[in-house]
Amino acid sequence: MVNTNDALKEIELYAEENNVPIMTKEGITFLTNYIKKYNIKRILEIGAAIGYSSIMMALVDEEIEITTIERDEKRYLEAVKNIKKFHLEERINLIYKDAFDVNLTDQYDLVFIDAAKAQNIKFFEKFSKNLKPKGTIITDNMNFHGLVDKEPEEIKSRNLRALVRKLKDYATFLQENKKFDTEFLDIGDGIAISRPI
Ligand code: SAH
Ligand code: MG
Numbered sequence: 001m002v003n004t005n006d007a008l009k010e011i012e013l014y015a016e017e018n019n020v021p022i023m024t025k026e027g028i029t030f031l032t033n034y035i036k037k038y039n040i041k042r043i044l045e046i047g048a049a050i051g052y053s054s055i056m057m058a059l060v061d062e063e064i065e066i067t068t069i070e071r072d073e074k075r076y077l078e079a080v081k082n083i084k085k086f087h088l089e090e091r092i093n094l095i096y097k098d099a100f101d102v103n104l105t106d107q108y109d110l111v112f113i114d115a116a117k118a119q120n121i122k123f124f125e126k127f128s129k130n131l132k133p134k135g136t137i138i139t140d141n142m143n144f145h146g147l148v149d150k151e152p153e154e155i156k157s158r159n160l161r162a163l164v165r166k167l168k169d170y171a172t173f174l175q176e177n178k179k180f181d182t183e184f185l186d187i188g189d190g191i192a193i194s195r196p197i
Contacts, residue, residue: 004059004086007082007085007086008052008055008056011050011051011052011055011082012052014050014078015049015050015052020049020050020052020075021049021141022049022050022052022053023052023053023056023114023140023188023189024188024189025188026187026188027140027187027188027189027191028052028053028056028188030185030187030188030191031053031056031057031112031138031191032056032057032059032060034136034138034193035057035060035064035110036060036061038109038136040064040109040110040136041063041064041065041109042064042065042106042107042108042109042110042132043057043064043065043066043067043108043109043110043111043112044066044067044068044104044106044108044110044111044112044127044130045057045066045067045068045069045111045112045114046068046069046099046111046112046113046114046115046123046127047068047069047070047099047113047114047115047116048068048069048070048075048076048079048094049070049072049075049079049114050075050078050079050082051068051078051079051080051082051083051092051094052082053112053114054066054068054079054083054092054094055082055083055086055088055092057112058086058088058091058092059086062091064091065091065092065093066091066092066093067093067095067104067106067108068092068093068094068095069094069095069097069099069102069115070094070095070096071096071097071098071099073096076094076096079094080094099115099123099126099127100119100122100126104127104130105130106130107130107131107132107135108130108131108132108135109132109134109135109136110135110136110137110138111127111128111130111131111135111136111137111138112137112138112139112140113127113137113138113139113140114139114140114141117141117144117163117166117167117170118162118163118166118167120139120166120167120170121169121170121173124137124139124170124173124174124194128179128180131196133196134195134196135195135196136193136194136195137180137193137194137195138191138192138193138194139170139174139191139192139194140188140189140190140191141167141189141190142167142170142171142184142189142190142191142192143186143189143190144163144164144167144189144190145189147160147163147164148164148167148168148171148190150164152164152165171184171192174192174194177194178197179196179197180194180195180196180197181194181195181196181197182194182195
């Protein structure tokens with residue numbers, strides 16, 4: 001059996017060395033506490049990366065089942081390895097595909113959106129169909145490393161400016177959404193919590 005703390009540290013170190021944008025400590029602590037508080041058992045995650053957040057969520061309790069999607073081969077393979085290390089392959093169903101090519105019929109208590117930030121509206125629209133009536137959609141990186149608060153002129157790269165504009169559009173989309181109520185929290189890299197009205 002692996003030592004959980006050591007194995008988690010190893011994943012965190014791999015993420016740092018390979019520039020894999022896993023959730024911050026503050027963000028993951030909030031997410032796992034939310035799962036505990038609302039007794040969430042069925043989770044769909046968009047953007048597995050190397051499996052860090054799905055492993056952390058699965059470790060909350062033994063009844064939790066997660067489906068998570070990753071399109072990058074290298075990260076997917078690393079996630080497979082990490083999930084095996086924690087003996088969580090029975091409870092974490094990892095799908096190696098582009099999320100837009102994945103069609104699920106199951107309903108989830110929580111949909112966690114943490115993939116390509118420019119596509120957030122599309123992810124939200126597609127996967128809100130897989131949300132239980134009293135479920136929650138949580139979106140990570142709403143602040144995108146503090147860039148969302150900056151003036152466009154302050155952001156040098158054109159691609160980054162476009163990305164930040166998309167994130168602002170997503171925030172507006174959530175604010176104006178008639179079917180969901182959204183709370184924006186300045187936790188970790190910025191978290192949005194959306195619940196059906
Ligand atoms: N949730 C992870 C971090 C995810 S990083 C954690 O906190 O541990 C975002 C990941 O989403 C990247 O690995 C990227 O390859 C993946 N991704 C982006 N767009 C995607 C898409 N359309 N389908 C599947 N995966 C996608
Ligand atoms: Mg993230």
